[in-house]
Amino acid sequence: MQVKSVRRIPHYKSYDRGPLEFKSRLHREEGEVMNIARKRIITITPTQSVKNAMNSMIKNHIRRIPVIHPGSRRLEGMVRTREIVDFLGGGPRHDIVLHKFGGNFYAAINEPVRTIMLRRFPAGGVYMSIAEAAKFLLSTGVGGVPIVDREGNIVGIISERDFIAYVPLTTNTPVSYYMTRRVITAGPKLSIREAARRMISWGVRRLPIVEGARLVGILTTVDLIRFFGTSKVFHYMRTNRMDEVLSIPVEEIMTEKVLTVAPDTDVGEAAGLMREKECGGLPVVEKSELVGIITEHDMLRVLI
Numbered sequence: 001m002q003v004k005s006v007r008r009i010p011h012y013k014s015y016d017r018g019p020l021e022f023k024s025r026l027h028r029e030e031g032e033v034m035n036i037a038r039k040r041i042i043t044i045t046p047t048q049s050v051k052n053a054m055n056s057m058i059k060n061h062i063r064r065i066p067v068i069h070p071g072s073r074r075l076e077g078m079v080r081t082r083e084i085v086d087f088l089g090g091g092p093r094h095d096i097v098l099h100k101f102g103g104n105f106y107a108a109i110n111e112p113v114r115t116i117m118l119r120r121f122p123a124g125g126v127y128m129s130i131a132e133a134a135k136f137l138l139s140t141g142v143g144g145v146p147i148v149d150r151e152g153n154i155v156g157i158i159s160e161r162d163f164i165a166y167v168p169l170t171t172n173t174p175v176s177y178y179m180t181r182r183v184i185t186a187g188p189k190l191s192i193r194e195a196a197r198r199m200i201s202w203g204v205r206r207l208p209i210v211e212g213a214r215l216v217g218i219l220t221t222v223d224l225i226r227f228f229g230t231s232k233v234f235h236y237m238r239t240n241r242m243d244e245v246l247s248i249p250v251e252e253i254m255t256e257k258v259l260t261v262a263p264d265t266d267v268g269e270a271a272g273l274m275r276e277k278e279c280g281g282l283p284v285v286e287k288s289e290l291v292g293i294i295t296e297h298d299m300l301r302v303l304i
Contacts, residue, residue, distance in 0.1 A: 033128040036163075037147050037156030044079065045070045046114035050087065053079050053113050054229030061278070063205070063222060066146045066154050067117045073153035075146055077117035081221035082200070087116045088228055089246045090196030103242045109228070123148045126155060131304075134163055138300050143205070143280075160296035161280065167271035167299055175270050176263035178301060179284050179292035185210045186219065186250055192227075193246035195219055206281050206293075209254050213289040217254035220280075227253045260285040263292065271299055 042056050043066050053065055067077040087093040088108065093116050101107040122140045124133055124147045137145065137160060144159030186195050186207045195207055199221060209217035227233055228245075237244045260283045261270050270282055274296060284292035 032126070033124060033130055033133040033147060033158060034126055034156055036130060037158045038162070039156050041066060041146075041154060041157050043068045043073075043154065044113055046076060046117065047112050049110045050084060050113055050116065051109040051229065054084060054109070054225050057081065057222070057225050058229050063280075064144050064157075064159075066157065067113060068154060073155070075123060075148055075152055075154045077114070077119045078121040078146070079113050079117045080143075081205070081225050083116045083118065084228070085196050085221050085224050086200050088196070088224075089193050089242060091200035094242075097242055104240050105233070105237065105242045105245060106240045108242065121145075123154075124158065125149075133158055134300055134304055137163075138297075138304060143297065160300060161274075161278075163303060164271050164275045164296065164299055167268055167302055169268045169272065170266055171268045171302065173267050173302075174263060175261055175265045175267055175282075175284055175294050176292065178267060178298045179263070179294040180298070181292045183208060183283075183290060183293050185290070187211065188216060188251035188254070189249045191246060192224070192248050192250060192253070195250045196224060196246070206295075207250075208258075208283045208290055208293065209250060210290055215258060215260065215283055215285055215288075215290045217251065217256045218258045218283065219250050219254045223253055223255060258283060261294070262286060267294075267299075267302055270294055271302075274299070 042060050042062060044053055046067055056065055064078060064080040066075055067079055068074060069076050096115060097103060097108040122142060122145050124136055124145050126147055126149055144157060146154045147156035147158060149155050184198060184202045184204050184207060186198060186209055188209050199207060206218055206220040208215055209219055233245055236248055259273060259277055259279060263284055263286055281293055281295040283290055284294060
């Protein structure tokens with residue numbers, strides 16, 4: 001995980017305003033997590049393929065899919081972009097591709113998701129308050145959790161993004177207070193294999209791409225899934241082997257036009273940009289140089 005520097009204490013009003021407004025808004029709600037949980041849930045069964053999971057993620061613009069028991073809504077596990085990136089080249093799960101499939105990409109993506117899914121994954125209860133749900137995400141360190149009833153059936157899902165709307169439009173607190181300063185980055189010539197390994201080993205979902213200290217792009221787990229899950233990947237393969245794909249430099253698939261903020265941007269404005277553009281993180285740039293990054297997870301800290 002990323003290492004964060006010691007933060008200075010902001011002015012009392014700027015520190016207090018965000019959480020107070022958040023709490024006052026919560027009092028106007030019924031106080032249950034199901035008030036903001038998404039009830040239209042994209043799910044998958046354990047026997048469906050990794051390819052199906054990737055296609056669902058791309059089509060529905062999501063980073064995680066609950067795995068349910070066939071014929072019911074009982075939660076059996078979770079598969080996220082992280083597990084797929086791990087499997088296709090970023091971590092220990094890639095050994096399955098090498099040893100079971102001899103590095104064959106097509107065989108790997110048709111493997112059932114039960115091979116790579118997380119079987120023990122935190123889940124929230126339907127009677128959690130909204131504030132408790134935010135604290136739950138912070139304490140577990142995950143970006144989203146399924147909500148289950150007493151029988152273990154999934155009835156909703158909630159993520160860090162669902163809390164962005166609670167961040168006040170103005171907080172009087174700069175992005176520099178909450179941002180991560182020691183950012184895990186990559187160069188444009190780094191291979192997809194090494195970039196994926198960097199994401200998995202550091203537990204991050206995005207890598208700013210830099211030349212020196214200058215930001216030139218960004219690579220996210222979603223970018224990798226979009227690449228692996230579309231026909232574009234086959235343009236780089238002659239024999240269906242993963243090695244042919246994983247050796248490509250990240251500049252071939254990174255997002256070049258990156259939305260950024262300055263260190264003195266108000267946290268509320270940054271949250272508004274995340275909400276409007278539906279992005280999970282904003283690189284922080286000063287004089288064309290990358291100095292930090294602020295994410296949806298950091299926004300939870302604003303509220304708690």
